[in-house]
Amino acid sequence: MLRFFRQIRKTLMEQNKVRTYLLYAIGEIALVMIGILLALQVNNWNQNRIEQAQLQNYYERIIEEIETDVPVKQNFLIKNQQVIDLNKRTLYLLNSADPDSLKQLRNTLGALSTAWSLNISYPVLNEFKNSGYLSKVQNTELKQKFFELNSVIEFTNSIDTYIVEQYLNTIEPYIIKSFNYQAVALERYQNLLIPGGPPIDYTQFNEDLELWNMVSFKLETEGLYNEYIQSLIDEQRSLINILEMELE
Incomplete structure (x- = not known):
């Protein structure tokens, strides 16, 4: 093809048809530019197609990750x-100031010494954000949902x-100096402990302001934790719905 064009240029120059040659040269340049633009367009189309395929793959993996995680969060809430x-019950018993009721502590x-940690992490979702794919999301509602979940x-x-x-x-130091933990440990932990140790005089907790405030703070924190975990579950479900619509 290049040899063909070269031959045309040579013929025009030999015939001293400069004007015709210039017009031809301009046309040749235009054809080259059009070819380049078409190649760029095809390349952009292929790039967009690849990005869309990668986005869909991420959407499917994120849905799978969240669907696996939701039951874990629901069990944790329970x-x-x-x-x-149990912490509420502790406050009721302390408030009664009745010796027999205090023994029920x-x-x-x-429950005061129970501090479960979830350390919430989503590897696929983090990979999606860290790889820059969030900026490629065109759906404004979906993008906003990612920000809200985060x-x-x-x-x-x-x-x-x-x-x-x-x-x-706060809690562990208080327990260490105040009473025998084994005597009050929850049943699920008793098999890890050795029965025995000094008996507890439960009347010592009557008018114990430190214990009262400690349980109150614990109750407040755990209640807030549950509220946000429920919000997390709601956000996860909402995100799944939008992602599934994007995949349709």
Whole structure:
């Protein structure tokens, strides 16, 4: 093809048809430019097609990751609500100031030392964001949903961190100096412990302001934690719905 064009140019120059040659040269340049533009267009189309395929693959993997995670969060809510209920019961017993009622603390105080941590993380979702694919999402509602989910995750993890620090810095030191933990540990942990140790005088907790405030703070934190985990589940389900519509 190049040889053909070269031959045409040579013929025009030999015939001294400069004007015709210039017009031909301009036309040849135009054809080359059109070819380049078409090649770029095809390349862009292929690139967009590849990106869309990668986006869809991420959407499918994110849906799978979330669908696996939701039941885990739901089970955690059930278990953590049991801890919340026991801490409420502790406050009711402390408030009664009745010696016989205070003895029932042996069945509830163990919840004070329970600090379960989820450490919420989504590897596929993090990979999706860190790879820059979030900027390629065209659906404004979907993009906003990703931001909302990320915000809930960050705040929930901050509460998670606080719960662990609350236990290590406040609750555990109090328990160590105040009473025999084995005597009040929840049933699920009893098989890990050795029965025995000094008996607990439960009347010592009557008018114990430190214990009252500690359980109250614990109740507040765990209640807030459950609220945000439920919000997280709601955001996850909402994101799944939008992703599934994008895949249709």
